[in-house]
Amino acid sequence: WLKALPKPVGVMCCNDLRGQNVIDTCAIAGLRVPEQVAVIGVDNDELICSLTHPPLSSVNLNPENAGYQAAELLDCLMQGQRPANQIILNCPVGVVTRQSSNSEAIExxxxxxxxxxxxxxxxxxxxxxxxxxxxxxxxxxxxxxxxxxxxxxxxxxxxxxxxxxxxxxxxxxxxxxxxxxxxxxxxxxxxxxxxxxxxxxxxxxxxxxxxxxxxxxx
The missing domain is CATH 1.10.10.60 (Homeodomain-like)
Known part of the structure; x- marks a missing residue:
């Protein structure tokens, strides 16, 4: 299906492992990344992102902040307090840009x-x-x-x-x-x-x- 897409095209994957799969598939299909297919993953797993060829751009979900928020709630519970009944959103920081989505894909x-x-x-x-x-x-x-x-x-x-x-x-x-x-x-x-x-x-x-x-x- 990658070959059938009009080029240039961008593919956003649900996580970095799938992003790595797409980049590997592009190599097998003879498609150039990012010139023909730009690829972005999610999670910003530095090990996976650095081992793909070219290195994978990825969304930083800001997991450290989520951890701190969870720790604050746990501390509140351990002190016998009742936290507010609300949904806490952990917003991503943004895209960590690497070579898989760089500007060379622009015609x-x-x-x-x-x-x-x-x-x-x-x-x-x-x-x-x-x-x-x-x-x-x-x-x-x-x-x-x-x-x-x-x-x-x-x-x-x-x-x-x-x-x-x-x-x-x-x-x-x-x-x-x-x-x-x-x-x-x-x-x-x-x-x-x-x-x-x-x-x-x-x-x-x-x-x-x-x-x-x-x-x-x-």
């Missing part, structure tokens, strides 16, 4: 190269002009290509990529927000907090508390 090579440059420099405060200069192309022409291919501007893509990187650092590292701001080229913690709130509608401190393990936020 427009200029847009694919621009996305690769933006993602490779997610830690740096690059501008639209930096992307255009890298591709030796006018900003106007590149804007048109982005709008036609992705339906969004280069500026929006830069900000979205920076936010994704910030989210990963908030949930996957023990760095303080001040340290993250420095590493990502923000002038101070106020600047990074304002940027994050504008894009994510939540403060970095609140995001880390909700989606990451408890740790000092500043």
């Amino acid at each position: 427009d090579r200029d847009v694919a190269e621009a996305l690769h440059f933006i993602r490779a420099h997610a830690m740096q405060p690059i501008q639209v002009s930096d992307v255009a200069n890298e591709l030796c192309m006018s900003r106007r022409h590149l804007y048109r290509k982005f709008d036609k291919t992705l339906g969004r501007s280069i500026h929006d893509e830069i900000r979205r990529t920076r936010i994704d990187q910030l989210k990963r650092m908030l949930t996957e590292t023990d760095l303080s927000i001040s340290q993250i701001a420095t590493k990502m080229g923000f002038s101070n913690i106020t600047h990074v907090s304002r940027f994050f709130r504008q894009e994510a509608q939540i403060s970095p401190q609140a995001f880390r508390k909700q989606y990451g393990r408890p740790r000092d936020s500043v």
Whole structure:
């Protein structure tokens, strides 16, 4: 059935093991991943994801936070308290992007190269002009290509990529927000907090508390 699908196509699997199965099947069928078939799994099992060829992109379900939530409820019960009768949702952090779903699957090579440059420099405060200069192309022409291919501007893509990187650092590292701001080229913690709130509608401190393990936020 993979051969019968129109290309390029994306396949989201219910877990990483099934994602590995799909990638292996693509290899047997002679289908290129991600150029013809982009694949995403669920669970972010680093062992499975790293052993697939190419490495598998996967949804991080934020299991650490689920564990902390469960431990808090258990502690409440052990102290003889009755927890509130409510459903607690454990929201996933997002997609951990690896090679199985990278930008090379985009047909427009200029847009694919621009996305690769933006993602490779997610830690740096690059501008639209930096992307255009890298591709030796006018900003106007590149804007048109982005709008036609992705339906969004280069500026929006830069900000979205920076936010994704910030989210990963908030949930996957023990760095303080001040340290993250420095590493990502923000002038101070106020600047990074304002940027994050504008894009994510939540403060970095609140995001880390909700989606990451408890740790000092500043």
